[in-house]
Amino acid sequence: MNDLDDLYREIILDHYKNPRNQGILEGPAVHAEEGFNPLCGDEVKIYVKIEGDIVTDIKITGQGCSISRSSASLMSQAIKGCSIEEVKALVSRFKRMIAVEEVQGEPEPVDLREFGELAALQGVVKFPVRIKCATLPWNTLMLALDGAQAG
Template sequence: MSNLEDLYREIILDHYRSPRNRGELPTPPAHRVEGFNPLCGDDVVIFLDVRDGVLEDIKLTGRGCSISQSSSSLMSTVVKGKPLAQVQSTIDTFKELMTGHETSLSNDDEHDDELDLRTLGELAALQGVVKFPVRIKCATLAWNTLRQGLEELASS
């Protein structure tokens, strides 16, 4: 069952059982964005409170599997209070992690990647998802929705 334990790390189950930053923010001032996975019917709603280029607050609702719920919970703890540029780069790094190309932990030459991984912190627990290709979309749903929300804010 080692594979299954790779997927369902304790930290993932913890965020699934007790999701962080769960709830809603009043709109306005917060921006509301909704993401949907038509294949499994999962959805996520994210409320973003951005002030002076900083993501001051983030709340999430929605329903989904343990992977999508824990990924969105973990995401919220990592991006909350961060400048938008840093949020953006965290999104990029996480998406990169989910493509399965991540090898930098064992490669001393690639310092840039290593730095990026450090910014992921607990999110690295989601690495095991890569071994289960059909579940990657579960892990990335909240991230794609967050990116969409930031794009909507930037263009408004």
């Protein structure tokens, strides 16, 4: 175990024990409630406030394992203030980081420095069954954003 692994473990535990942006958004917000992983019982509901093209607030409710909850918390911090296109690009880069999204042609190397604290979740690639836990909030976020653009 090295110092970086210890730091990443601390980040994940901190976000699990003290999740950021918990609750329900009142007023006009898009939301998705379909986030459920039947394999481990993780559930997530995401509420997003969008003004113009910018995510101005996000709240999350649900229950789940440490990976799922910390991923949701980290994601919520990462997307506030981002445009919808920036959020979609981050979702794509995040999925590539944890080896979910296939890239056509030559795989692009992932620079973990660009992810900040989100890089703590890169370790789930060692545990394929946990990848679904890490991506559940991100997939649920995309459902909410797709609903916002369709509406």
